[in-house]
Amino acid sequence: MIVQKKTFRIPEFKLQSGSVLRDVAIGYETFGQLNADGTNAILICHFFSGTSHCAGRYRESDPEPGYWDAIIGPGKAIDTNKFFVISSDVLSNVNARVATVVSTGPSSINPQTGRVYGSSFPIVTITDFVDAQKKLVDSLGVTRLHAVCGPSMGALQTFEWTARYPEFFDRAMPVIGPGLSAEPYLISQLQQWCQPILDDPDFQNGDYYGTGREPLRGLAQAFKLITFTALHQNWANRLFGRRLAHDGDPLQKLNARFAIDKHLDEAGALRAQTCDANAVLRIARANQLFSIEDRKDRIRARFLMIPSATDLLMTPQMSARGATELRRLGRQVDVFTIEGDGGHLDGLNLIGQASEAIRAFISS
Amino acid sequence: MIVQKKTFRIPEFKLQSGSVLRDVAIGYETFGQLNADGTNAILICHFFSGTSHCAGRYRESDPEPGYWDAIIGPGKAIDTNKFFVISSDVLSNVNARVATVVSTGPSSINPQTGRVYGSSFPIVTITDFVDAQKKLVDSLGVTRLHAVCGPSMGALQTFEWTARYPEFFDRAMPVIGPGLSAEPYLISQLQQWCQPILDDPDFQNGDYYGTGREPLRGLAQAFKLITFTALHQNWANRLFGRRLAHDGDPLQKLNARFAIDKHLDEAGALRAQTCDANAVLRIARANQLFSIEDRKDRIRARFLMIPSATDLLMTPQMSARGATELRRLGRQVDVFTIEGDGGHLDGLNLIGQASEAIRAFISS
Numbered sequence: 044m045i046v047q048k049k050t051f052r053i054p055e056f057k058l059q060s061g062s063v064l065r066d067v068a069i070g071y072e073t074f075g076q077l078n079a080d081g082t083n084a085i086l087i088c089h090f091f092s093g094t095s096h097c098a099g100r101y102r103e104s105d106p107e108p109g110y111w112d113a114i115i116g117p118g119k120a121i122d123t124n125k126f127f128v129i130s131s132d133v134l135s136n137v138n139a140r141v142a143t144v145v146s147t148g149p150s151s152i153n154p155q156t157g158r159v160y161g162s163s164f165p166i167v168t169i170t171d172f173v174d175a176q177k178k179l180v181d182s183l184g185v186t187r188l189h190a191v192c193g194p195s196m197g198a199l200q201t202f203e204w205t206a207r208y209p210e211f212f213d214r215a216m217p218v219i220g221p222g223l224s225a226e227p228y229l230i231s232q233l234q235q236w237c238q239p240i241l242d243d244p245d246f247q248n249g250d251y252y253g254t255g256r257e258p259l260r261g262l263a264q265a266f267k268l269i270t271f272t273a274l275h276q277n278w279a280n281r282l283f284g285r286r287l288a289h290d291g292d293p294l295q296k297l298n299a300r301f302a303i304d305k306h307l308d309e310a311g312a313l314r315a316q317t318c319d320a321n322a323v324l325r326i327a328r329a330n331q332l333f334s335i336e337d338r339k340d341r342i343r344a345r346f347l348m349i350p351s352a353t354d355l356l357m358t359p360q361m362s363a364r365g366a367t368e369l370r371r372l373g374r375q376v377d378v379f380t381i382e383g384d385g386g387h388l389d390g391l392n393l394i395g396q397a398s399e400a401i402r403a404f405i406s407s
Numbered sequence: 408m409i410v411q412k413k414t415f416r417i418p419e420f421k422l423q424s425g426s427v428l429r430d431v432a433i434g435y436e437t438f439g440q441l442n443a444d445g446t447n448a449i450l451i452c453h454f455f456s457g458t459s460h461c462a463g464r465y466r467e468s469d470p471e472p473g474y475w476d477a478i479i480g481p482g483k484a485i486d487t488n489k490f491f492v493i494s495s496d497v498l499s500n501v502n503a504r505v506a507t508v509v510s511t512g513p514s515s516i517n518p519q520t521g522r523v524y525g526s527s528f529p530i531v532t533i534t535d536f537v538d539a540q541k542k543l544v545d546s547l548g549v550t551r552l553h554a555v556c557g558p559s560m561g562a563l564q565t566f567e568w569t570a571r572y573p574e575f576f577d578r579a580m581p582v583i584g585p586g587l588s589a590e591p592y593l594i595s596q597l598q599q600w601c602q603p604i605l606d607d608p609d610f611q612n613g614d615y616y617g618t619g620r621e622p623l624r625g626l627a628q629a630f631k632l633i634t635f636t637a638l639h640q641n642w643a644n645r646l647f648g649r650r651l652a653h654d655g656d657p658l659q660k661l662n663a664r665f666a667i668d669k670h671l672d673e674a675g676a677l678r679a680q681t682c683d684a685n686a687v688l689r690i691a692r693a694n695q696l697f698s699i700e701d702r703k704d705r706i707r708a709r710f711l712m713i714p715s716a717t718d719l720l721m722t723p724q725m726s727a728r729g730a731t732e733l734r735r736l737g738r739q740v741d742v743f744t745i746e747g748d749g750g751h752l753d754g755l756n757l758i759g760q761a762s763e764a765i766r767a768f769i770s771s
Binding site for chain 2: 361
């Protein structure tokens with residue numbers, strides 16, 4: 044399945060903060076065909092460090108398909124022979140240096156000044172992401188969504204959709220999500236991810252573009268923390284045990300590492316090459332600000348919630364608190380739990396486990 | 408119960424790394440009286456950021472007693488009317504700027520050079536801590552310990568005692584401990600605590616003493632991470648919810664905080680005032696290096712293991728893996744689980760829950 048990245052433009056976009064962005068670009072991709080009355084579309088919302096690339100390949104030679112390729116495609120649980128699948132990048136997408144990521148963010152040129160936004164880029168929210176998606180699906184001729192789905196921050200967007208546009212769709216599938224708000228422990232976790240960026244002297248209060256210095260060390264450390272938090276003890280035991288990194292004896296050298304740390308250091312450094320620090324800070328804040336607690340009475344959707352049993356970040360307990368609250372409000376909530384040792388990331392890597400549950404939910 | 412801090416000196420102490428420290432000071436305190444044949448002593452080993460001060464007060468006016476005062480004292484589970492309780496600071500104790508902490512560490516003067524150790528202070532291990540304790544209890548006239556106990560890093564020392572001096576005692580009580588080694592996820596967690604120190608420009612590779620610059624910002628951030636990891640989502644929900652810190656609107660200002668983060672920032676900054684960054688790095692490494700897997704056949708002790716149900720750091724699952732392994736080796740293992748919402752810290756704050764189990768174990 045070959046897919047093409049496209050760009051949707053919004054001339055003027057008012058954010059939840061009150062700020063107004065002009066000439067906003069939103070990157071998106073679609074799979075399958077919209078039906079005549081515009082009612083067979085399924086929206087996929089991406090996770091913290093993800094993009095619109097939820098399935099397929101841009102080129103035959105791409106080594107990996109999109110993150111949920113196991114469930115999106117012809118004949119798959121989200122069947123692109125029947126459904127028109129839409130996925131877009133959020134504003135301030137963290138992968139700002141990836142060629143296919145064109146969405147407006149802190150490293151974009153502000154058309155009102157002709158200069159890069161940098162520290163002047165406003166705070167954006169899950170509500171803003173969802174409002175941009177609504178404009179996109181409207182522009183494509185969608186009259187009503189068949190379902191909204193997404194993992195992690197995609198689950199936050201899914202919840203936000205249920206409160207913000209309750210009449211526009213019936214089926215909500217939050218995967219590895221929290222409950223109806225970001226709980227305080229999660230809020231603090233997100234702040235810890237940001238801290239190495241804020242503490243990096245090269246961050247320069249966010250105005251590092253064009254200075255020849257970028258907070259790559261802080262950004263790498265942030266992604267090390269993100270990766271670590273998204274995994275689980277059992278994964279670490281299985282893959283690493285107490286093996287050393289072979290860069291010295293940790294009994295003799297303070298900077299000699301264990302194998303797990305070398306792996307996480309390298310994973311963080313790799314992500315830092317293609318991501319933008321200012322964007323990470325804004326995406327973290329968007330997650331922290333997420334709450335539909337005060338609007339939960341508006342929700343009309345039916346839910347399929349898919350937690351991961353070993354998730355340490357958006358834990359099955361958080362998800363269960365959300366399910367309890369939704370049932371109390373009279374909503375129908377089915378739950379399918381992914382079983383693995385990969386923590387939060389199992390919501391991406393093992394989503395295929397939920398194929399039949401998803402197929403049944405989508406067609407119900 | 409008023410207690411006095413005393414100092415034990417070791418003229419020459421060979422470490423596991425091969426390094427030799429001279430004129431080593433070990434701070435300690437004792438409660439109760441040693442019996443005539445020297446067999447009623449119980450050793451208490453302290454946690455990562457703790458000291459020998461496990462019970463009582465140094466002065467009547469002290470606002471708080473030692474950390475396990477709920478179970479150590481006259482008539483308590485560890486009854487100082489019957490037992491002689493000994494507790495000592497580990498080498499490189501992190502609380503280097505607390506007046507009662509005299510143990511040799513990186514901020515001590517190296518008697519061989521007349522200058523502060525700084526970066527030249529060697530890596531120390533749980534084995535070293537236990538060897539120093541053995542010398543201390545020998546010096547006090549203890550012929551055989553009645554029990555060895557301790558929370559968190561104190562549990563690591565307790566396990567190490569069972570493998571290193573198996574004939575010297577029968578009862579081991581590791582509280583909120585891991586299994587028989589530091590698992591890789593824990594190893595990486597410990598490294599993350601260290602990272603803000605290593606990344607602080609004021610760290611100066613560990614030779615910051617007397618330069619007028621100390622890595623206090625990195626140290627505060629390290630203690631923020633430590634405190635966060637030692638707690639639990641339920642604790643955060645109960646105490647903070649999504650309240651703001653009242654230092655600005657997080658929808659408008661990137662540096663505006665939620666209440667939980669302000670609390671953790673302040674907790675971290677407070678600890679940074681009395682702790683030493685080099686010492687934190689060495690204590691973290693000592694935890695990372697902990698393993699008795701290759702010596703587990705030597706173990707003879709009976710165990711009372713006390714995990715905390717909500718512990719996210721040294722999880723009940725890690726503790727259970729240790730219990731399974733010990734039973735497989737033919738050891739008797741009783742388990743008492745502390746129930747609370749305070750995570751790892753419940754092993755300190757709610758230890759009173761285990762009073763009767765401890766009393767029965769100690770007298771059995």
